[in-house]
Amino acid sequence: MLQWNLREDVALHGPGAEASMNPDSERGDDDPERELGQFIPLHYHGQMLASPARMLGFRDAIAHAVPAGGVVLELGAGTGVLSFFAAQRASRVYAVERLADNAAAARALLARNGVADRVTVIHADARDYLPPTRVDVVICELLHACLLREQQAAVIADFKTRYLERFGPPLPLFVPEAIFLAVQPLEQQFNFYGFEAPVPLFVDRTSPPLPGNEVRELAPPQLYAHFEYAEPYPMRFAWSGSFTATEDGELTALRFITKNILTVVLEEQRTADWVMSELVMPVPAPVALRAGQVVTVSFDYEAGASIPDLSRSIVVTAGA
Ligand SMILES: C[S@@+](CC[C@H](N)C(=O)[O-])C[C@H]1O[C@@H](n2cnc3c(N)ncnc32)[C@H](O)[C@@H]1O
Structure with a gap:
């Protein structure tokens, strides 16, 4: 859910x-x-x-x-x-x-x-x-x-x-000590009880999706930023990257993954983490993909910007 x-x-x-x-x-x-x-x-x-x-x-x-x-x-x-x-x-x-x-x-x-x-x-x-x-x-x-x-x-x-x-x-x-930010192309359904509404979603992936909100991953996620707060870090995330579709599908959304490394527990050789609810952003227009096809994704936002700012910056272009 x-x-x-x-x-x-x-x-x-x-x-x-x-x-x-x-x-x-x-x-x-x-x-x-x-x-x-x-x-x-x-x-x-x-x-x-x-x-x-x-x-x-x-x-x-x-x-x-x-x-x-x-x-x-x-x-x-x-x-x-x-x-x-x-x-x-x-x-x-x-x-x-x-x-x-x-x-x-x-x-x-x-x-x-x-x-x-x-x-x-x-x-x-x-x-x-x-x-x-x-x-x-x-x-x-x-x-x-x-x-x-x-x-x-x-x-x-x-x-x-x-x-x-x-x-x-x-x-x-x-x-937290550090952060990892990643993005992944999805075929996300946006049907809510018969009402079609591609809107930003916050999703807890540990729960199954609602009927009408089924999702398929079209390629593995890619890291677009990671840094430690104690070091100098970027205030703007302008990213462009290519994904190769692992299966046929319609790219309707990008999943944004935010993993916070809260602290490094050296003595136990692990980190204490918090993976936040994922932000699923509809893309401006769905893009049909065949397995093996390359798709380019770009976005550009400032830290602290609004969700509409991110939305407006998203560009998805299918390759040959
Ligand atoms: C996400 S909540 C976290 C609250 C608490 N630390 C917790 O973990 O439950 C962030 C809190 O910081 C406050 N806050 C946001 N910006 C702030 C600022 N510039 N100075 C002081 N407090 C701020 C908000 O009002 C809010 O209560």
Whole structure:
């Protein structure tokens, strides 16, 4: 079954959807950054708290990444749940949240969960805030499929510059530590109870598709970007690549896969990961393919851009 994630569903409502729901009016209505979908009101956090892949991945990663007695900074704390995980090991956690209602909720929830003595919630913009001391670990979950919508890449890049200016190297460990982005051509059906609607879908592939939303993979996925947050990284993903169809079919969509490497657990020779719900984007026009035929795919978007921005940039061209 398709998993409709409300946080992602908000993204489908287009630019400004969150702004109209945003109770925090400290920035003016004309502030373009309110249009970017980065601030997430409390009523969307239940879905995040209930996502096993996200929660278990972060809990595992934080338990391994945070040193006993260490100092942690969380950028974008929401309900404070990741700071709560961090407080199981850290002596001090600074948790920054931009929405006043969320910050107040986080304070109350962290007290309710017995860690108020170790977690300080700061109502501030992560782009303005620096902790009073060096920190061992920075946790930042401002993530959306493909690094769209939310401002993970910009917020961490900005933090690194200001942190190095204030404290000098080394940088703290980042959770997540790295990201892999991949794309795959699909024959995706977009029929919803008799209604044909090729719209962006967020799909949890661990569940079977709904009748009418069957899918066939027309070629293996290809990586289009991967980087570590501690290193310099791109803010724009302009990619062009060729796929050779493995079977006959009609290319109707591209599947975008976002795998977050939350931390590397060296002692166990593994990583703690979070593979997000996949973003399935309809292509501008279906392309019929024969097995062995080459198809070229290109797209171009900025980190933090909107889903329509990605959609507008997609070009698919079948070869001979
Ligand atoms: C995806 S949620 C994650 C919340 C929490 N860390 C969790 O994992 O459940 C991101 C949170 O960051 C907040 N946020 C987004 N941009 C921010 C910024 N620039 N400064 C501070 N908070 C921000 C949002 O309002 C939201 O509560």
